[in-house]
Amino acid sequence: MVVSPSTQVNEGHDVHIHCLATDGNPNPHLMSLIRDTDEVLAEEEGSELQYDIRGINRSQSGVYRCRATTRFYDGSEDFSEEKQNITVQFSPKIISQETEFEASIGETVPMSCKVDGFPISSVSWFAQNGSLILGDEENMDITNEATDGEIMVTSTLTVTVADESYYGTYTCKATNNIEPDGELSFGIVIRLGSGS
Template sequence: MVCPTFILSFIRNSRIDSKEKDTVVLSCHVDSNPYPSEFQWFYDDVLLSSQSKYTINDVTRDDAGNYTCTVTTVFYDDTSATDQGIVHLGVQYLSTVNITILPSRINEGDDVDIHCKASGGKPGPHKIELIFKDESLATNDSQELHHKITDISPGSSGSYQCRAFTNFYDGSEEYSVTQKELVVYYAARLIPGDDREFKAEIGEVVDINCTAHGMPVPSIKWFDANDREISDEGDNFEIRNHQPIGNVITSILSITLADSTYYGSLAKTEITESGEGGVTALSDNAEKTQYADLESTMDGLYMKLQKQSEERIGSGAKDYSDNPENGVYANVENMPGKF
């Protein structure tokens, strides 16, 4: 009578290492005569299979532990012998990464703290990295890092990624990743165009563009020099507002020329903090204002766009240099309810 002797395939010792999502095959190879009549695979005393092989597809960390293969051999005299072998399955997996950005509401000029932290994982990560626009901002040979952005600008808006890198048993390196959007709120700004010259006859239609960007997306209204809003219901004006593209919006004022006058664009924004009154928020740099100067010429009206600096006043009042009494301007405001 010979009791079966176990050789656990896959590897020769009693431990198998794997990574999550791998496929693991456990096999019993038995040296006995006659060949065993029964195979049984157990995990925590739960019967898994009655075959010599047991396959685990898409292995998870919950599959780690001890697996027992029990075999029974029946001899010529109807006696039997039973033996078993144990293999430990180790499952390696990536850590979980969290990213925190403070403050939760970020205005242009604020100082911002970004914190990346990895937890869990087997083995733990050996490096953590902060990525912005496919470039590395910071790395640390540990499970967390801190990064500070001082005097933040709108160009720092976007998606920030934290990546935690892990070296596995087979020499491979993989990383887990999480990302978070950072939004910088800022006052509306005009996008100045190139200087342009137009010639037009009285009665012709001239288009003047006002393009602005801001966060939230600005809205554009046209006003005359006396702060009277221009509507597209008048005989001489038509306003076409385009759908925003990202945080950029364009408004076109079509004017049927009646006489010589001035036209311009002005950007400002009203930012209302929660629980507070309206506050006029304007950019630090002097913004450009575009004027269309229509002058009489022998062949009609001549219009030239000129750029003039305009200082902003906290109340939102306008202070023009060399500004004529008659004219129109575009008032650009951040849309309410977007903060």
């Protein structure tokens, strides 16, 4: 049996699956396309099936099985299957609960940028002047952790507000070569009533 090769495709693109049984005696009488969830997506009489997924989304990633069912002369049936793995790539999306922080001089502020994207995203932090934060600067630390099957990344920039120059906007930017990039800004402001 011949199926289209395993495929990596960007979210929103169309995917064509071609199942073809090239041998068998007798020839298959039914071709089926089945998801890894055992959902039958299509069936065609004969030894060939073509199926299009329009505007594929990330929830449609998975294994698709082409099944050729053969009915023998005695009425019994048997089948053979070939698998195709479809991986849907998608641009980074940043999820964050809180983006505005109040702090007094001397306080530490952790800002977390949770990123969903495949392939896994690279996360960078930028200061309000646009300069890249490496995480080894004085009073700044960056930690990164992969979760949820290695497609989610949580990057945390921890800033100790040593003086007033640390107040302002910090930007988290996520890239994985699938456009558009994800970007989210966080703000550290003077805590009201702190006496600063």
